[in-house]
Amino acid sequence: MSEFEIKILTPETWELYKSARLNSLKESPDSFGSIYNQEAVLSDAEWKSRLDLKSRDIDALPLIAEHKGQPVGIAWGFIHKPNLQVTHIYQMWVSPELRGKGIAKSLLLEIKSWALGRGCSLMALGVTTSNEAAVNFYKSFGFVAAGQLEELRANSPLLVQPMTIELNSAV
Ligand SMILES: CC(C)(COP(=O)(O)OP(=O)(O)OC[C@H]1O[C@@H](n2cnc3c(N)ncnc32)[C@H](O)[C@@H]1OP(=O)(O)O)[C@@H](O)C(=O)NCCC(=O)NCCS
Incomplete structure (x- = not known):
């Protein structure tokens, strides 16, 4: 049996999402545009509503491992x-004690297959240039740098490198 399981988040499982997301913002503050203090104050209804894709009229795949x-x-x-x-890939994070076990790769493979099913030809993301683990992870998956560096957030010295990968349904 595999050590981890990947599931699609729904409004009913918002507590799992809240827990992982807040942990990620606390643990890896330089990896994301948002910051812990902004999201820690969200109400339960707001967490739930983020996952209510139908009422937000968005097409997205929110995954939890x-x-x-x-x-x-x-x-x-x-x-x-x-x-x-x-x-677009957002909010990618794996708990430190479980890194190096292929969890992020599995999350990305799920998203890739969803994207192909949606007829997409490209996946895109932004990664902080000093985040070696993440840059290497995306490169190993096949992402390449695409476009100018951007600020991670206003008044931050951290820079984000946009990266993309072309999707080929034959792969
Ligand atoms: C980047 C991150 C998501 C990788 O998660 P992970 O589950 O450890 O990654 P995986 O085990 O699936 O690694 C897949 C491949 O990526 C590469 N990789 C992952 N971590 C790496 C590291 N620290 N150094 C070098 N290569 C790495 C390897 O090629 C690896 O394959 P291999 O182990 O078979 O050689 C994780 O380190 C993390 O959560 N970091 C903090 C948050 C973050 O930076 N998110 C990205 C925001 S853009």
């Missing part, structure tokens, strides 16, 4: 209208 019933990884695939060709 669980290990022994605990949320240990998250990632979103997100298609922004009107460009239906691109799946």
Whole structure:
């Protein structure tokens, strides 16, 4: 039996999402545009509503990885209208004690297959340039640098490298 399980998050499982997301923002503050203090104050209804894709009229795949019933990884695939060709990757995070076991790769493979099913031709993301583990992870998956560096957030010295991968349904 595999050590972890990947599930699609729903409004009913918002507590798993909240737990993993807040842990990720606390543990890896330089990896994300958002910060812990902004999200720690969200109400339960707001966490639930983030996962209510139908009422938000969005096309997205919010995933959670669980290990022994605990949320240990998250990632979103997100298609922004009107460009239906691109799946954006957000919020990728794996709990430190479970890194190096292929959890992030499995999350990304799930999103890739979802993106192909949606007819997308590209996946895109932004990664902090100093985040060696993540840069190497995305490169090993086949992502390449694409475009100018951007600020992680206003007034931050941290820079984000946009990366993309072309999707080929034959792979
Ligand atoms: C980046 C991150 C998501 C990788 O998660 P992970 O579950 O450890 O990654 P995987 O085990 O699936 O690794 C897959 C491949 O990526 C590469 N990789 C992953 N971590 C690496 C590291 N620290 N150094 C070098 N290569 C690495 C390897 O090629 C690896 O394959 P291999 O172990 O078979 O050689 C994780 O380190 C993390 O959560 N970091 C903090 C949050 C973050 O930076 N998120 C990204 C935001 S853009």
